[in-house]
Every structure is written in structure tokens, then in C-alpha cells.
Amino acid sequence: MHRVKVRVVEDALDANTTIAEANRADFDRAGVAVVNLMSAPGAGKTTLLEAVLGPGIEDVRTGVLEGDVAGSLDADRLADLHIPVVQLNTDGGFGGECHLDANMVRSALPALDLEALDLLIVENVGNLVCPAEFRIGEDARIMVASVAEGQDKPLKYPLMFRACELVVVNKLDLLEHVRFDLDKFRYYLDQVHPDVQVIATSAYTGEGIDELRAWLAGVPARTGAAV
Amino acid sequence: MHELSVSSAIVDTAVKHAAGRRVTLVSVRLGHLRQIVPDSMAFYFDLVARGTLCEGARLEYEVVPARLRCEPCAHEWDVDAPAFRCPVCDGARVVVLSGEELEVESIEVDTEEAACTA
Numbered sequence: 193m194h195r196v197k198v199r200v201v202e203d204a205l206d207a208n209t210t211i212a213e214a215n216r217a218d219f220d221r222a223g224v225a226v227v228n229l230m231s232a233p234g235a236g237k238t239t240l241l242e243a244v245l246g247p248g249i250e251d252v253r254t255g256v257l258e259g260d261v262a263g264s265l266d267a268d269r270l271a272d273l274h275i276p277v278v279q280l281n282t283d284g285g286f287g288g289e290c291h292l293d294a295n296m297v298r299s300a301l302p303a304l305d306l307e308a309l310d311l312l313i314v315e316n317v318g319n320l321v322c323p324a325e326f327r328i329g330e331d332a333r334i335m336v337a338s339v340a341e342g343q344d345k346p347l348k349y350p351l352m353f354r355a356c357e358l359v360v361v362n363k364l365d366l367l368e369h370v371r372f373d374l375d376k377f378r379y380y381l382d383q384v385h386p387d388v389q390v391i392a393t394s395a396y397t398g399e400g401i402d403e404l405r406a407w408l409a410g411v412p413a414r415t416g417a418a419v
Numbered sequence: 420m421h422e423l424s425v426s427s428a429i430v431d432t433a434v435k436h437a438a439g440r441r442v443t444l445v446s447v448r449l450g451h452l453r454q455i456v457p458d459s460m461a462f463y464f465d466l467v468a469r470g471t472l473c474e475g476a477r478l479e480y481e482v483v484p485a486r487l488r489c490e491p492c493a494h495e496w497d498v499d500a501p502a503f504r505c506p507v508c509d510g511a512r513v514v515v516l517s518g519e520e521l522e523v524e525s526i527e528v529d530t531e532e533a534a535c536t537a
Contacts, residue, residue, distance in 0.1 A: 195443060196530050200436045200523045204428040204447070291421055321454050322421035325521075350501035351454045384501045386511030 208326055211294035215301070215329025222306035225412040226314060228328055230352065231336035232345075233318030236362040238266045239395040240336065240404065241313065245273050249311070249409045257300055257314045261288035266315065278303045282317060291322035294329060310412050320345070324355040331415035338363040339372040346381040353384045358407060364394040425455055425521065426463035430473045432523045442476045444527035450520035451485040451499075476526075485518025 203209065219226050231237050238258075245254060255276035258267040267279035280300045282289035289296070297314060304312070314330065316323040335356040337345055340363055346353040353359065359381060361374065378390065391407060393400030433445045445464075449455055457480055464478045488495045489505035490512040503513050 193529055193531055195527050198436055198526050198528055200432065200525050202432050202436070202523050204425065204432050204521050204523050207428060207431060289421075289424065291424070293424065322424075325421055325425070325453070347501055349454070351452065354503070382504065384503060386504045386513065 205325070208294045211298055212327040212329040215294055215298055218301060218306065219312070219329060219331075222309070224306050224309045224312050225332075225415045226312045226328075226330040227408065227411055228314050228316060228323070228330040228333045229336065230316045230323045230333060230356065231318060231338075232320040232341060235318070235336045235338040235341065236395050237315050237318070237336055238269055240360065240362060240393065240401075241270060241315065242273065243393075243395040243398065243401045244405045244408065245270070245275055247405075248275075249405055252310045252409050252412060253308060254311045254313065254408075255304060255309045257297065257304065257312060259292040259296070259315055259317045261290075261317060276304065276309065289322075290317055290319045291326055292316050292328055293326040297328040311408065313408070320349045320352050324351045332357045332411055334358045334360060336360045336362050337377075339366050339374070339377075340370055343372050343374075343377040344380060346377070346384045350384045353381060353388075356385075356388070358389045358391065359385070360400075360404060361390060361392045362395060364392055364399055365396045422456055422459040423463045423467070426460050427467045429460075429464065429478070429523055430467050430471055433476070433526045434472045436523075436526055437472045437528050440472065440528035440530055442473045442526050442528050444477045444479065445473065446524045446526070447478065447480040448483050448520045448522045448524050449480050450483045450518040452515065452518040453521050455521070457482075481524075483517050483520045486516040487513050487518075488516050489513050 229237050256270050258277060258279045260266060260281055262281055262283045264279040267277045270277045278300050280296060333356040335352055391400050391403050393404055429447060433442050461478050468474050468476060485498045487498050489510050491510045492508040494505055494507040505513060
């Protein structure tokens with residue numbers, strides 16, 4: 193018995209990437225564009241979706257895949273909007289995964305009628321680190337940061353703020369109550385992800401919601417999914 | 420937190436390449452830009468390796484520095500703090516040359532085959 197070294201040189205997340213590509217192929221076949229919506233817990237992802245999807249996105253049939261560690265609170269809220277919503281829980285194992293990976297999303301696909309959708313929004317588990325590591329087969333990623341979290345977050349969680357095509361700064365209605373300098377936030381964000389697109393919103397007052405809706409409405413066309 | 424998933428992925432990759440042989444060492448390259456806590460990864464590695472060919476194997480890692488290149492002006496530099504604008508031309512079109520690795524570089528396995536039968 194002796195030891196030999198075996199050269200491997202393989203991305204450890206290759207398996208996830210392979211499944212993400214399979215998801216992507218299914219999405220493309222069905223002509224549905226997919227957005228991965230990420231943020232820390234409590235940044236307002238679900239409330240933003242309620243604000244955007246309440247009136248609906250014109251001519252874009254939209255569905256939501258809700259990722260949470262446990263429970264169906266968010267899916268129940270969105271079901272009131274009468275759009276297709278599927279809940280995906282990550283609990284089990286060590287108290288629940290902190291992110292969605294490609295395989296979890298894949299396991300939820302049979303519950304969704306992809307052919308009946310133009311846009312699928314996947315609301316990831318609230319977390320500022322982990323979701324950035326796992327592609328799920330999406331076309332675009334949105335990172336939501338709320339002003340209550342503090343202006344320095346791009347510098348502290350650069351991976352998340354880099355792994356997205358759009359940053360939404362939410363809870364603008366709280367600006368007068370918190371020490372958050374929007375210009376400083378934009379400056380820090382620019383350090384981490386130069387020229388990334390930013391939309392400032394308040395799901396409560398409705399500020400910026402039309403702009404976010406328009407951005408989402410444009411995803412299928414930008415990604416070539418048939419509408 | 421996702422170190423559990425990352426460790427699982429590392430064990431799976433190592434087991435795949437072990438081809439049934441017992442693994443004694445797994446060498447990993449970790450990019451500086453990945454937000455992975457090595458101690459946490461090592462902790463989970465021991466846990467998820469149990470009952471697999473990697474049980475009892477040592478996990479060693481090398482941190483790969485982050486190096487960037489500005490597309491328009493071709494300036495290349497190492498980056499430590501999160502500052503992704505080109506320090507020379509202030510350009511935004513910057514590519515990451517290294518620092519995003521999460522790679523199983525090699526494994527060491529026990530084998531009964533003779534090293535050299537000449």
C-alpha cells in the first residue's frame with residue numbers, strides 16, 4: 193500500500209453548474225426568462241414583489257418561486273396576487289440551507305407550468321453571502337439592499353454586490369430615520385461593482401416601483417426569451 | 420454558512436476522482452474573492468467526509484490572490500480591498516484574472532498497485 197497524488201483541477205461547484213445548465217435549457221425551451229432575487233433577510237424582497245406584481249407586469253406572464261428555510265409565509269402573501277407561486281423550503285439537514293442551489297430549483301420545476309410563463313422570479317433565501325456562490329440557471333440577478341442595513345454593506349459583502357446585474361436600494365421611506373448616505377452607498381457600490389445599474393425604491397410609498405417593473409418587463413426581451 | 424455545501428461539493432469531487440481508493444489528502448485552491456471561511460470549511464469537511472472515501476483525509480488549501488485587468492487600458496494589478504475600478508484610467512470594464520477559484524487541485528490516495536513494476 194502506498195500513496196499516489198492524483199491531479200484533479202476541477203471546480204468544486206461543477207456539479208451545481210451542470211444542473212444549472214440543465215435548468216437553463218428547460219427555461220430556454222419553455223421560453224421563460226429567470227431572475228434570481230437576492231438580499232439579506234428583511235430587505236423587503238417579498239414586499240417589493242407585492243408592489244411590482246400587484247398590478248402585474250403588462251404582457252409578461254410572471255410566476256414566482258419562493259425560497260425559504262421554512263414555512264410558506266411569503267408564498268401565501270404572493271398567492272393573494274393570483275399569480276403562480278411555488279414554495280421551496282430548504283430545511284432538513286443542518287437546520288436548513290442558507291441559499292438555493294441549482295438542484296433545489298430543479299426539484300421545484302415540476303410544480304411550475306413553465307410554458308405558461310414569460311418571466312420566473314426566484315426569491316432566494318435571505319442571506320448576504322451564500323446565494324452569490326450558486327448559479328441556478330438564471331438570466332439575471334438582482335441584489336436588494338435596504339437603507340436600514342447601512343451604507344457600508346457593498347464593502348463588507350462584495351461578492352453579493354458583484355454577482356448581480358441590478359442593485360435595488362429599498363426602504364427609501366426610512367431614509368429620514370436612519371444614518372444612511374445614499375451617495376456614499378453609491379460610491380462604495382461603485383468601488384465593488386463599477387457602473388452596475390441601481391434603482392432606488394420604496395415598496396411602501398411606491399417610489400421607484402414603476403422603474404423596477406419596467407426593468408423586469410425588459411428581462412425576457414433582453415435575454416432572448418420568447419414573449 | 421454555505422461552507423457546508425462547499426465542503427460537500429469538495430468531498431464529492433474528491434470521491435469522484437478517487438475511483439474507489441481511500442483519500443488521505445485533498446488540496447484545494449481558494450480564490451481571495453470567494454467569501455469562504457477556511458476554518459469553517461475544514462470543520463464541515465471532516466463532518467461530511469464521514470462514511471465516504473474521504474473519511475479521515477486532511478484538507479489543505481492555498482489562497483489564490485485576486486488579480487484584475489482593465490480591458491480598455493490593459494493595466495493589471497493585484498487587489499486586496501474591494502476596489503474594482505482601474506486605478507490608472509478609472510475604467511469600469513475590469514476582468515478578474517484570478518481570485519475566484521474554488522477548485523480541487525489534487526488528491527492523494529492509497530493504492531495497492533506497485534509504484535513501479537519495471
